Each structure stands twice: as C-alpha cells, then as structure tokens.
Amino acid sequence: MGIMNKGWGVKHWVFQRVxxxxxxxxxxxxxxxxxxGVSYESLQAxxxxxxxxxxxxxxxxxxxxxxxxxxxxxxGDYAKKLNISSNVLxxxxxxxxxxxxxxxxxxxx
Amino acid sequence: xxxxxxxxLDIATVRLPISAYASILHRICAxxxxxGFTALLVIASSALKSEASFDDLAVTLQSxxxxxxxxxxxxSALGYYCMGTIKHIIQDFGHFEDKKGGQxxxxxxxxxxxxxxLLAGVLVWA
Numbered sequence: 001m002g003i004m005n006k007g008w009g010v011k012h013w014v015f016q017r018v019x020x021x022x023x024x025x026x027x028x029x030x031x032x033x034x035x036x037g038v039s040y041e042s043l044q045a046x047x048x049x050x051x052x053x054x055x056x057x058x059x060x061x062x063x064x065x066x067x068x069x070x071x072x073x074x075x076g077d078y079a080k081k082l083n084i085s086s087n088v089l090x091x092x093x094x095x096x097x098x099x100x101x102x103x104x105x106x107x108x109x
Numbered sequence: 110x111x112x113x114x115x116x117x118l119d120i121a122t123v124r125l126p127i128s129a130y131a132s133i134l135h136r137i138c139a140x141x142x143x144x145g146f147t148a149l150l151v152i153a154s155s156a157l158k159s160e161a162s163f164d165d166l167a168v169t170l171q172s173x174x175x176x177x178x179x180x181x182x183x184x185s186a187l188g189y190y191c192m193g194t195i196k197h198i199i200q201d202f203g204h205f206e207d208k209k210g211g212q213x214x215x216x217x218x219x220x221x222x223x224x225x226x227l228l229a230g231v232l233v234w235a
Contacts, residue, residue: 020198023191027188030187096143100146100150
C-alpha cells in the first residue's frame with residue numbers, strides 16, 4: 001500500500017490526531033445524550049436530522065480509516081513476537097472494520 | 110574493545126515508568142473499543158428498529174448483567190481513550206514532555222480514566 005510507505009509519517013500523525021479528536025467529540029456527545037436520557041421518540045427525532053446523519057457518517061469514515069492505520073502500527077509492533085504475519089492482522093482488521101462501516105452506514109441511513 | 114551495554118532488553122523483565130502504562134493502556138482501550146463496536150452497532154440498531162425493540166433493549170440494559178458489563182467496559186475504555194488522546198494532543202503542543210512532566214500528565218490521564226470508569230458504572234448501574 002502506497003500510503004504506508006516512507007514519507008507519510010506526518011500525514012499519518014495528523015490524520016490520527018484528527019480521528020482521535022473526532023472520537024473524543026463523539027464520546028462527549030454520546031455521554032451527553034445518555035445522561036440526558038433517551039426515549040424511542042427522542043432517538044428517532046435525533047436520527048432523522050440530516051446534519052446528525054452526516055456528522056455520524058463522517059465520524060464513522062474517520063474511525064474506519066483510523067482503525068486500519070492503528071492496526072498497521074500495532075501489528076508492526078507485535079506481529080514478530082506473536083509470530084503472525086503483520087499482513088494477516090491488518091487484513092483481519094480491514095475486513096471487520098469494513099463490516100462495521102457498512103453496518104454503521106446502514107443504521108445511520 | 111568489549112561492548113557491555115545491555116542490548117535487546119526484554120520489556121517484560123523491567124519495571125516500566127507510568128508513562129509507558131499510560132501509553133499501553135491507550136492501545137488496550139483502542140482494541141476494546143474496536144471489539145466493543147459490535148455491541149454499539151447491535152445496541153444502536155435495536156434502539157432504532159422499532160418501539161418494541163427499544164423497550165426490549167431498555168429492559169435488557171436494566172436487568173442483564175452481562176450486557177451491562179459490556180456497556181460499562183465499552184464506556185470505560187472510551188473514557189480512558191479520550192484521556193489518552195487529550196494527553197497526546199497536549200504533549201504534541203510541547204507541554205509535559207520532560208521526564209517529570211510526562212509522569213505528571215500520565216498520572217493525571219490514568220486518574221481521569223479511573224474517574225470516568227466509575228462514572229460509567231454509575232450511568233449503567235445507578
């Protein structure tokens with residue numbers, strides 16, 4: 001994969017921080033929603049808002065890409081010790097994360 | 110000339126500084142969140158499917174310990190993940206990067222994570 005080559009480190013770092021900040025934002029919004037209490041009606045109303053849908057879809061896309069980047073980093077650190085191919089670990093993550101992405105988008109839209 | 114420097118330290122045999130625990134915990138929490146994402150999707154899907162399935166979910170969340178534990182674990186991992194992220198971003202801007210500062214911010218992040226963990230427990234069980 002080209003984007004995993006040398007010279008992409010700074011882009012990875014920036015992307016990772018942006019993704020992580022989006023995850024923090026999501027966590028805060030999730031906590032606020034749960035603490036304020038949800039009913040079936042309030043949840044339906046929230047999820048029918050197109051801005052909420054777009055926000056969640058963007059967050060989900062970042063989380064998807066971030067999970068693959070993180071898997072690549074983590075697999076690179078532990079694959080040798082665990083005697084597993086790093087590509088297999090990343091491959092599994094790509095497949096599972098893609099299922100998450102599709103399932104998540106299906107729930108949102 | 111003999112080189113007596115230790116090489117290839119086995120990380121499992123040395124006592125690690127708190128900053129190392131703060132760092133590895135961030136990774137562990139990331140993995141928990143990633144695995145727990147399945148639960149988040151299932152919960153979100155049943156909460157939105159119909160009013161009946163929302164009510165079923167509400168009953169499950171109030172009575173099923175295993176589901177409560179999963180939700181608590183997910184929220185706790187997310188809590189520390191956020192602490193670790195904030196720590197990272199603060200350090201990226203050049204603060205708390207020396208040995209002492211690193212220990213301080215790592216302790217603060219872990220302490221914050223413990224507090225969020227307890228608060229998640231209150232949210233789930235209270």
